[in-house]
Structure formats: C-alpha cells, structure tokens
Amino acid sequence: MDAAQFLTIFISAVFLYNVILSRFLGLCSFVAISKETKPALAMSLSVMFVTTMSSIITWLIYRFLLVPLGLAYLRTISFILVIATFVQFVEMVIRKISPPMYRFFGIYLPLITVNCAVLGVAVLNSDMFFIQGKAVPGSFVYSTFQGVCVGLGYTLAMLLMSGIRERLDLCHVPRAVKDFPLAFIIASIMSLSFLGFNGFRF
Amino acid sequence: MRNFLSEFTKGIIKENPTFVLVLGLCPTLAVSVSVINGIGMGIAASFVLVGSNVIISMLKKVIPDRIRIPCFIVVIATFVTINELVMKAYSPVLDRALGIYVPLIVVNCIVLGRAEAYAQKATVINSLFDGLGMGVGFTLALILISAIREFLGTGTLLGYTMIKRFEPAFVLAMPSGALLVIGLLLGFFNVLKNRKA
Numbered sequence: 521m522d523a524a525q526f527l528t529i530f531i532s533a534v535f536l537y538n539v540i541l542s543r544f545l546g547l548c549s550f551v552a553i554s555k556e557t558k559p560a561l562a563m564s565l566s567v568m569f570v571t572t573m574s575s576i577i578t579w580l581i582y583r584f585l586l587v588p589l590g591l592a593y594l595r596t597i598s599f600i601l602v603i604a605t606f607v608q609f610v611e612m613v614i615r616k617i618s619p620p621m622y623r624f625f626g627i628y629l630p631l632i633t634v635n636c637a638v639l640g641v642a643v644l645n646s647d648m649f650f651i652q653g654k655a656v657p658g659s660f661v662y663s664t665f666q667g668v669c670v671g672l673g674y675t676l677a678m679l680l681m682s683g684i685r686e687r688l689d690l691c692h693v694p695r696a697v698k699d700f701p702l703a704f705i706i707a708s709i710m711s712l713s714f715l716g717f718n719g720f721r722f
Numbered sequence: 723m724r725n726f727l728s729e730f731t732k733g734i735i736k737e738n739p740t741f742v743l744v745l746g747l748c749p750t751l752a753v754s755v756s757v758i759n760g761i762g763m764g765i766a767a768s769f770v771l772v773g774s775n776v777i778i779s780m781l782k783k784v785i786p787d788r789i790r791i792p793c794f795i796v797v798i799a800t801f802v803t804i805n806e807l808v809m810k811a812y813s814p815v816l817d818r819a820l821g822i823y824v825p826l827i828v829v830n831c832i833v834l835g836r837a838e839a840y841a842q843k844a845t846v847i848n849s850l851f852d853g854l855g856m857g858v859g860f861t862l863a864l865i866l867i868s869a870i871r872e873f874l875g876t877g878t879l880l881g882y883t884m885i886k887r888f889e890p891a892f893v894l895a896m897p898s899g900a901l902l903v904i905g906l907l908l909g910f911f912n913v914l915k916n917r918k919a
C-alpha cells in the first residue's frame with residue numbers, strides 16, 4: 521500500500537477513465553437529471569455514498585463468501601441483489617429519521633439501484649484487486665478508495681454538465697437537437713477535453 | 723399470426739429501444755468501437771431479453787407486486803450469468819473485448835424496462851416475440867453506430883480495410899466520438915420525425 525497507488529486510482533477514476541465520459545456508466549441518469557444544478561448535486565452525492573458503501577459490502581462478500589466457497593461465478597447475481605437491498609434499506613432509514621433529507625435525496629435512491637456505475641465499480645474492484653481469486657495486499661482499502669473516486673468523478677461530470685445546461689436554457693437551439701441530442705454532443709466535447717489528462721506523467 | 727408479427731416488428735423501428743425509447747445507452751456507446759463487438763453485445767443482450775421476458779411472463783401470477791423489481795432482477799441476473807459463462811467458454815476473445823459490460827447487461831434499462839412495461843402483463847408467446855423484436859432492434863442500432871465509428875475511426879468494416887488512402891479520424895473510435903455519433907443520430911431521427919409530423 522503506497523501513496524503512488526492512491527494517486528493513480530484517484531487520477532484514473534476521476535479524470536482519465538471518468539465513469540461517465542469515458543466508461544459510459546450511469547449515462548441515463550447523467551442525461552436525465554443534469555438540467556439543473558441542485559438536483560444534479562443531490563443525485564451525485566447519493567451516488568457517491570452508494571458507490572462507496574457498495575464497494576465495501578461487495579468486497580466483503582466476494583472475499584469472505586464467494587471466493588472461499590468457489591462461487592465466484594455468482595458474482596453478478598449476488599452483487600446486484602446486495603446493492604438493491606442496501607439501497608432499499610437506506611431509503612427506508614432516511615425516510616424514518618429525516619423527512620427533509622428524504623425529500624432532497626429520497627427520490628433519487630430507487631434510480632441508483634439500476635445505475636450501472638454502482639455495479640460497475642463493484643465488478644471493477646473484483647477484477648482489479650483480486651489476482652487469480654486472491655486479494656492483493658491492501659485490496660480492501662484500494663476498493664473503498666476507488667468507490668469514493670468513482671463517485672467523485674460522477675459528481676465532477678454532473679456538476680459541469682448541469683452548469684452548462686442551465687446556461688443553454690437561455691439560448692436558441694435548433695429544435696431537432698433540443699434536450700437529449702444536444703446533451704450528448706456537449707458530453708462529447710467534455711470527453712474530448714478530458715482526453716488532455718492522458719498526458720499526465722507521475 | 724399477424725399479431726405476433728406486429729409484436730416482433732414494433733421493436734425494430736417504431737419503438738426502437740436505442741433511438742426511440744433512448745434506453746440502454748451505456749453498453750451501446752462503450753462497445754460500439756467495432757462492428758464485431760457491436761454484434762456480440764447485441765446477441766448477448768437479445769438472449770437475456772428473450773429469456774427474461776419469457777420467464778417473467780410465466781411467473782407473473784406468482785410474483786407479488788410489491789417486491790417485483792428484485793424478483794425481476796434475479797431472473798435477469800440468472801440469464802446474464804449463463805451468458806457470461808457461455809461466452810467465457812466459447813468466445814474468450816469477445817469476452818475480453820466486452821469486459822465489464824457483459825455483467826453490466828443486468829442493469830441494462832432495456833431488459834428491466836421490457837419486464838416492467840410489457841412482460842409482466844402479456845402472454846408468454848407475445849413476450850417472446852416482444853423480446854425478440856427488441857433484441858433485433860437493439861442489435862441493428864448497435865450495428866449502425868459501430869459501423870459509423872469503425873469506418874470513420876479506423877477506416878475498416880468488420881476488420882477489412884474499405885478504402886485505401888483514407889485517413890481515419892481516430893477520435894471517433896474514442897469515447898468522445900461515441901457521444902458525438904449518438905447525439906447527431908438522435909438529432910437526425912428527430913428531424914425525420916418532425917418532417918413526417
């Protein structure tokens with residue numbers, strides 16, 4: 521476990537292989553909710569929380585349940601079930617303890633269940649930090665950190681996009697590209713500018 | 723018979739999952755670097771779509787309404803796992819090319835969308851044809867996008883060089899090219915729709 525590894529994970533998850541702009545995970549929510557900044561921020565924070573927590577939970581399940589029992593091929597089905605249950609549970613807890621917070625975050629939580637970014641980071645963790653079914657040293661910390669960083673990358677792309685789209689409301693755009701098509705074209709230009717991070721050397 | 727045919731064909735153009743319903747874009751954009759990958763992903767997703775549609779419409783009386791989403795997900799995930807194992811065994815090259823997007827078929831919105839919007843109310847046969855039609859529509863959309871990207875991005879189609887002395891624009895083979903192509907295609911279909919209306 522060393523600092524350089526953390527830096528590599530951070531740079532590659534947030535900039536180089538940004539979940540949305542380069543891996544295309546969570547694209548549906550990205551296009552649908554990025555019309556205004558406030559809902560975009562709420563969605564991003566919920567995603568960050570869920571990616572972090574699900575990285576932790578799925579790592580534990582993979583390491584202590586699936587690998588020892590030789591059930592690694594049940595990865596997809598067990599991860600998605602655990603994530604869905606966890607999200608449902610969080611929704612119930614938030615509704616119970618804090619109604620204002622539920623109004624801010626609650627409506628986005630069910631959407632996160634089928635957000636590919638969450639399952640994507642769990643699958644990536646088990647691909648990257650397990651070699652031949654064995655956990656690499658520090659793999660738990662790396663997995664958790666990657667969960668946080670993927671959430672950060674999502675937040676970054678979401679905030680940039682919603683800022684741009686709020687401005688676009690004031691402009692005249694051709695009717696044919698209104699909403700979705702234009703959002704994709706803007707995302708394409710953003711993705712192009714993120715390519716600049718490929719030159720990073722450290 | 724005509725009924726089945728219309729169930730089948732509606733997914734191809736009128737309710738095309740990619741261009742009309744705008745569902746399941748994550749795998750579409752990620753794997754459309756080459757036509758071969760596009761076809762592979764299309765077939766894999768069609769298999770899951772048909773299987774889950776049929777099973778869910780069979781079980782529609784058994785599944786309680788309140789927990790239907792987790793039930794659907796279990797059915798879908800089962801087919802995705804079958805798919806993963808088969809692909810690993812018989813075409814490891816394709817499996818490596820598609821990477822994490824194979825397990826991610828489970829969160830592909832088309833599959834859950836059809837289960838929720840169609841299969842849980844329809845008969846088994848109708849669901850089968852609906853799944854087939856949606857699968858073919860998805861595959862055709864993937865072929866269209868990946869053909870554009872492969873031709874302009876690397877100058878080839880299915881791996882064969884098409885035009886000599888053609889300088890490919892590599893940016894189209896990169897992620898930003900995928901977003902650009904889908905944005906322009908959606909705009910183009912909007913123009914067609916507006917003109918018809």
